[in-house]
Amino acid sequence: SYELTQPPSVSVSPGQTASITCSGDELGHKYIYWYHQKPGQSPVLVIYQDNKRPPGIPERFSGSNAGNTATLTISGTQALDDADYYCQAWHSSTVVFGGGTKLTVL
């Protein structure tokens, strides 16, 4: 089975840049998707097809994907970005999520 690996936690100061990685075998050959989720809420799509933002997602969210690693970058991080972040990819017609990264803005 295919696995996506994320760091359990990342910390960042307000206004700084946060980077969250997602690793998988030849991940660069797949599209990667990113979601954030706050406690008690449903996930929200923030990046699709590696680096595209859905309508309504701020420009401070960006993404990249090459080799075995995809990265979600949040520039000028704000307190409201404090959340869990999940990467997602498709493998053989099924969906795989990473284990999630808790982003702490402090």
Add this chain to the structure above:
Amino acid sequence: EVQLVESGGDLVQPGGSLRLSCAASGFTFRSYWMNWVRQAPGKGLEWVANIKQDGSEKYYVDSVKGRFTISRDNAKKSLYLEMKSLRVDDTAVYFCARDGQQLGGGAFDVWGPGTMVTVSS
């Protein structure tokens, strides 16, 4: 307003059965692949199953194959998940999610609030 609302979650004993529903509104339901995703308490997201627009293709995560069945009724704009032989580790919030074809497909762009399934004796 584009909306998904799940229902049917409950407390059930191990080995029992349950049927979840997801009601869609605000978009052309029959035009989209649909998915079920679950999240155990305090854990991450796990994709469960998906179904093609006309129901002709269905895919499942290995852990539920043979026990869960995804289906849909396009006339009723509803998605279903029939769950049998439930186990304690099926305990989770179950979300239905739309595959956003307008984003090129593959991204879950609309999610419901979820419904809680608890498997316990």
